[in-house]
Amino acid sequence: QKEVEQNSGPLSVPEGAIASLNCTYSDRGSQSFFWYRQYSGKSPELIMSIYSNGDKEDGRFTAQLNKASQYVSLLIRDSQPSDSATYLCAVNMGGGSYIPTFGRGTSLIVHP
């Protein structure tokens, strides 16, 4: 069973702090990794994609991938109340599959 695990939270951080969201996956052959943000009542939207080990930065967001340890994380610097949402980790497993497996999501609350 190919799985993607996330802590459901909620993760509560004060405004201006760094929020750290983590995700582990079971298939060592996984190739593509994505973070989506989903506001309540809305559809998921892509925040970051990462394909190779290391860090990838985009504005206040940094995705980190460690294939040896099979985890991917998302850091949000200078967290804002508008960042309050559910963050979904998605992994395209190996074997030529183009079908992502989603984690159950982590609820993030940024309080003023």
Add this chain to the structure above:
Amino acid sequence: DTAVSQTPKYLVTQMGNDKSIKCEQNLGHDTMYWYKQDSKKFLKIMFSYNNKELIINETVPNRFSPKSPDKAHLNLHINSLELGDSAVYFCASSPRDQEQFFGPGTRLTVL
């Protein structure tokens, strides 16, 4: 110029009815998907179509049938609706092995 669109946005119906949800994408992507998101917010893949060919069906009851008249459309038809089918259904599209673009969702309520 909506990228991925779905209709209807809300669907309220009685048990046993048959209903369809339509999806269209204007991004030129090869692959389209249907997802079900339940009350616990878990996003579960139902179907994927690549160049009009079904490439995955994740243990979905055969009451659900995807239909793709062309590369830009993937419709979802549901027969004999049950209470447990109540959920939000999302259509999505993507280039191969890349990020997905989601439609706005269809909230289905079965009474």
